[in-house]
Amino acid sequence: MSRKQIAIASDHAGYDLKTTLAGELAEMGYQVLDLGTDGPQSVDYPDFGSALAKVVGEGEVERGILICGTGIGISMAANRHPGVRAAVCWDETSARLTREHNDANVLALGARLLGVEVAKDCVRTFLSTDFAGGRHAGRVAKLG
Numbered sequence: 001m002s003r004k005q006i007a008i009a010s011d012h013a014g015y016d017l018k019t020t021l022a023g024e025l026a027e028m029g030y031q032v033l034d035l036g037t038d039g040p041q042s043v044d045y046p047d048f049g050s051a052l053a054k055v056v057g058e059g060e061v062e063r064g065i066l067i068c069g070t071g072i073g074i075s076m077a078a079n080r081h082p083g084v085r086a087a088v089c090w091d092e093t094s095a096r097l098t099r100e101h102n103d104a105n106v107l108a109l110g111a112r113l114l115g116v117e118v119a120k121d122c123v124r125t126f127l128s129t130d131f132a133g134g135r136h137a138g139r140v141a142k143l144g
């Protein structure tokens with residue numbers, strides 16, 4: 001597993017934001033594994049949430065980013081996979097707290113709800129914040 005590799009996927013509603021964030025991640029030095037979708041044509045978000053959850057859940061990639069219209073449907077799909085803790089975030093604080101308290105390994109964003117700069121802030125914070133451990137560790141273990 002490469003610590004610098006990150007997976008990203010979206011449905012059609014998240015396609016434009018995915019393209020923007022993939023570029024941002026590359027600029028940050030990440031090797032980006034883009035699992036689609038590859039255009040604005042209508043697709044089904046569970047297919048892309050599941051594809052990303054598979055590589056994160058199996059340990060191929062440490063963390064992932066999912067985008068749909070709200071972040072909700074695609075996070076639901078991802079959270080059906082063992083080892084995946086996908087969190088819908090809407091600002092820097094939610095992105096920080098889900099890393100510190102939940103050890104979230106997948107960030108889910110709503111392209112129809114967030115501005116691009118807020119989405120970038122979520123990504124930067126999600127990737128730079130460590131799990132706090134301590135009292136949170138046992139709780140996260142119960143999720144498994």
Ligand code: RB5
Pocket residue numbers: 011013014045068069070071072073074
């Ligand atoms: C697609 O129209 C939309 O339903 C999807 O992107 C997502 O918001 C579902 O949760």
